[in-house]
Amino acid sequence: MICRLTVNGTPWEGDVPPRLTLADLLRDHLQLTGTHLGCEQGVCGACTVLCDGEAVRSCLMLAVQADGRSLTTVEGLDADPDAAALRDALVAGRGLQCGFCTPGFLLSALALRRADPPVDPARVPELLAGNICRCTGYGPIVAAVRAWLG
């Protein structure tokens, strides 16, 4: 099925099988392997990307459902000053070790920062509960994101 979308500002068009998830399209067809796959059933949050500005699980969306949408993956954050400040905060606060979960946390946190109405920083622990990290114990990530949200 023909699928047309915009990924990190660049239009893409291709013929994809309907069973292909958006995560697999990004990783295997567009070679954007910064989107990580942990559980592939919507639990771990590692595959979080932005779809028309909203954080979504790319393993729970078929590529054909993303037709006509604009997507941002971790590769699209290189020139984003907000994302740079968040990366610095995570590094300075030891908010990552192995880094597997980090792309998902970055995109979830960016969606929270741009949410309208703005999110209350006190809700950060609850709102980040949809992303699993097996290294840090969450405290450093929550502290870094909370400080960055201001």
Add this chain to the structure above:
Amino acid sequence: MKPAPVAYRRPESLDEALADLAELGDRARPLAGGQSLVPLLALRLAQPEVLVGLERVAELRGADLDGDRLEIRAMTREAELERSAALPPLLGAALGHVGHFQIRSRGTVGGSLAHMDPAAEWPALALLLDATLTVASARRGRRRLPAASFILGPLTTALEPDELLEAVTMARPDGRFGFAEVERRSGDFALVGAGCHRGRVVVFAAGPRPQRLPGVEAFLRDGGAPGPELQRRAHAEIEARDDLHASAAYRRQVGARLVDQVVAAAS
């Protein structure tokens, strides 16, 4: 795991979608936001021949939240409702428990109702608020069902294979209410949950489907108040099941406490 091969249709209108379902019957599954069905496809617990993607069906989108009677069309996403200034506080409180915010970006009201997970919030809300569900088919036209007749059991509703859930309507919930859940982690499915509004009391995630507690409601009508007697009645009335997350005894015990809390919050 990856979903099995499947065909995809993308109807552009409600009539087209209903025609697809009338043609395909139980070989097809409608796909709304996919937050429940896509994991089932990935785990190969669901293997339809055809998915009927509803993302282009304009008649199924949007919600009217301004009047005394609310209408939420089936493809309305939870994130859209959360952003609406007209959203009644009871629905706002319950929505905060629906998955994680990334799930609510894609998850739809109709998808949750039609999927009927016993632990999901929307079927419980529909029962609590005495909602009416409008379902449509190409052959038989529309029928309107009260939530209590729509909800049959785990992953089971009154929807026939050729029918689509079109919209849910309900009187605007106003005044005091209670809504509470016990979950292992914020955003996880409830181990047990409860709601109370205008004298109606519902427990969910305990048994095979959300359950009204008529005995507790009668106790409240007769002037009963939160406390040990109300908890005893709730405990006796709650239908609970064992699974790997919690025992039936735990669910009854915690559910009775939650009922006490939500009744207190609503009174």
